[in-house]
Amino acid sequence: MGRGGRQLALGVVALFISTMIFWIPFYFVIINSLKNQTQSADLSMAWPTSFHFFENYKAVLSASEHMLVRAFLNSALLTILSIGILVLVAAMAGFVLQRREGGRASSLINFLVLAGLMIPPAIVPTIWVLDGIHLFKTLTGITLVEVSLHFPFAAILYKAFVASLPREIDESAMIDGCGGGRLFFGIIFPLLKPVTSTIIVLTSINVFNDFVNPLYFFPGSANATVQLTLYNFMSRFTTSWNLLFADIVLISIPMLVLFIFFNKKIVAGMTAGAVKG
Amino acid sequence: MTKVTMRTYSYLFLLPAGIIYFVFYLLPTILSFFFSMTRWTLTKWDFIGFENYATFFSETSLSIGFKNTVIYAIVTCGLKVVFGLLLGAFLTSQVKFKNYLRSVVFFPTLLSTIAVGIAFSTMMHPSQGVMNKALDAIGIIGPDWLGNTKLALLSVASVDVWKGVGVATVIFIAGITAIPQEYYEALKIDGGSNWSAFRHITMPLSRPAMNSVIILAFIGGLRSFDLIWAMTKGGPGFTTDLIASIIYKQYQAGFYGLATAGNVILFICVSVLAFPLYKFLTRSEVDV
Secondary structure, eight states, X not given: OOHHHHHHHHHHHHHHHHIIIIIHHHHHHHHHTTSOHHHHTTOOOOOOSSOOHHHXXXXXXXXXXXXXXXXXXXXXXXXXXXXXXXXXXXXXXXXXHHHTTTSTTHHHXXXXXXXXXXXXXXXHHXXXXXXXXXXXXXXXXXXXXXXXXXXXXXXHHHHHHHTTSOHHHHHHHHHTTOOHHHIIIIIIHHHTHHHHHHHHHHHHHHHHTOOHHHHHHSOSGGGOOHHHHHHHHHHHTTTOHHHHHHHHHHHHHHHHHHHHHHHHHHHHHHHIIIIIO | OOHHHHHHTOGGGGHHHHHXXXXXXXXXXXHHHHHTTEEEOSSOEEEOTTHHXXXXXXXXXXXXXXXXXXXXXXXXXXXXXXXXXXXXXXXXSSOTTHHHHHXXXXXXXXXXXXXXXXXXXXXXXXXXOHHXXXXXXXXXXXXXXXXXXXXXXXXXXHHHHHHHHHHHHHHHHHHHHTSOHHHHHHHHHTTOOHHHHIIIIIHXXXXXXXXXXXXHHHHHHHHOOHHHHHHTTTOSTTTTOOHXXXXXXXHHTTOHHHHHHHHXXXXXXXXXXXXXXXXXXXXXXXXX
C-alpha cells in the first residue's frame, strides 16, 4: 500500500471511531426524542415504531405554561446583554491597559485581572452584594455577574490584540485633534473586529450554556433560563424520556447553528485565547 | 506620562469595567474571607472564627469533597493532555477527512453540560443503558457506572473528558502547527521514523500548548460542578461530591457561612496547587 493509501485507510478508521464515540450519543438523544413514552422508556437505540415529532416537541414547548419559550427569551436576552456590555467595557479596558503598560497602576490591575482567570467566584457573598443593591433575582444582576466573570479573558484578548496595532495610528489621530474618546470609538474599536467576533462567539457559548450562575443568582420559575428548564424537567419528566430528550435537542439548536456559521472562527478564537493569553 | 497620554489613554476608560469587576467579583471574593468565619443568615452574622473550617474537615461527608476534587482534577486533566496531544498530532498529519474530524472532536464543547450529563447518565444505566447492552453483546457484564462507589467519580470524569477534549485538541493543533517544518525535514533526512518525530520534535516543542492545556484543564477540574450535579448529585452516598457541589448543598440547606468556607477552601486549592504548577510549567518552557 502506498503512502496515500495508508493515509486513506487511517482516515477511514478514524471516521469509524469518531462515529462510535461522538455521533452515537447524538443519535441516541435524537432518536429517543421522536418515540412515544413507552418505547423511550427502554432507553434503547432502536428505530422508533412510530414517530411523534410534533406531539413531543409541542408538549415540551407548552409544558408549565410555556416555560421553555419564556426560558429561551430569558437566555437570549441574558446572552445578548452580557455580550454587548462585555465587548464595550473590555475593549476600552484592554486598549488603555496595553497603551499604558508600565504605568503606575497597571501592574496591580494586570494582576487583579489575571487572578480573575484562576480564582473561582465567591458565590454566597455575591448573592449578599446583589441583594444589598437590589439586583438579586434580576436580569440586570445576573448580566453584570456574567460580564464580571468573563471580563478577564476578554480584556486579555483585547490587550494582546491592541499590541499589534501600531501607535502611529494613535499619534496621527492626535495630531488631527482627536481626543481619547474619538480615537477609541472612531478608529481603534472598528479595528478590533476580529477579536471582537471571537469574544462574541466564545462568550455566547459560555453564557447560553451556563447552568451554575443562573442556578444561584437567577432563581424562580419566571426567571428560568434554558439550562434550568432542562434541570427542572429532569425531575418532572423522569418517566417521559422522550420529552426530556426533545428538550435537550431544542436547547442545543442555537449553539449548533452558531457552530455551523462560525466553525473556523471558534477554533481560531480558542487558540488565540489559549496560546497567546 | 505626558499630559497628552493622560488625556488620550485615560484611566477613565477602565472605570466601567473596573466598577463591574470590583462590585460583582473582587468585593465578594474579599468578603468571603470574613463571611467564612461567621454563622450567617444573609441578614445577620455571628463571628465564630475557624469553626466552619473545623467542621468542614472533621465531617467525612464534607471533607470527602476535597479529596474527590483533587482526584477529579488530576484524572480529567491527565486524560485531556494525553488524548489532546495524540489527537492534535493525528489531526495535523496528512490524514484524510482532517477538517471533518477536527469539527467532530470539537463539537461536544458547544453542548450544554447539563444536556450531556443527562444523556450520558441514561446511556450508563446499569441494566437498560446502551453501554452495558453493547458490552452484553460481546459477553461482558458491564458495571453500574454511576452506582458503584468506586467507579462513579471516574465515570463522570470520563464524560468530562469526552466533552472537553476538543478544546485541548484545538490548542495542541495550534501549538503543533507553529513548529517549523524544517525540524521534521531534517529528521527525515537523517532517517528518523514517525515515532521519533513525535517523541523528539512534536512533544518537546508543543510544550507551550501543553502548559496551556494543563492549566486550563486542571483549574476547570477543580471548579467542576454542573456535570457532577447532572449525573450523580454527589452520590452514591457522598462518593462523587466535589467542593463545588458541597458549596451548593450547604447553600441550599441555609448554611451560608459553611458554604462560603467551602469557597475559600476552593480558592486555597487553586492557589496552592494551580499557581505553583503554572510557575513551574512556564519556567521550564523551551522557546521554539
